[in-house]
Amino acid sequence: MLKINKTELQQVYKLVNQPLLSIKDLRPAWLVIRNDLRNVVWKQQFETEGGYAGSGWEPLSDKYAAWKEKHYPGKPILQLTGQLKKSFTEDFRGSNGGYYQLLAPSFMEVGSDLKVGKYNLGLLHQTGTENMPARKVVELTSREHKLYPEIIVEYIYKSMDKG
16 A cells, blocks of 8 residues: 655655645645556556566465466466456455545545455565565656656646636
8 A cells, every 4th residue: 555645745845835735635636646556557567577666576486386377377476366456456346355545635545455364465465474575566666756746746836826
């Protein structure tokens, strides 16, 4: 899950002359960022098996890779059933969770709350476990670190023009 809020956007303060706090509702900017995360970042993370924003996901263990190839031949890493990818890149929700978003006036949370049993599947892969290496879906590149504050600044300037 990715959470962005005003206090984490220090770059914005450097780019605008008026305080960010004068803008009461950043939801339109959050929506643009959310769309980029889903349609570019997370889609590319799955398509490149973590190569978009990192050096690629760790390969599967030999034992699990053999099992997966026998039962789910040709399926890429983190795409056993496709639900995890859908939960990050589409408005997918099943009985065990799926895409999650909270776009509030001053912060946003987006990601996946897909569960396997009592465990959040996205979080398990994001952080790894004692027996499984981390395979991060939520990872940003320099492109996003530059683009997302710019989206907010553009929204602030547009809001000031309307006011």
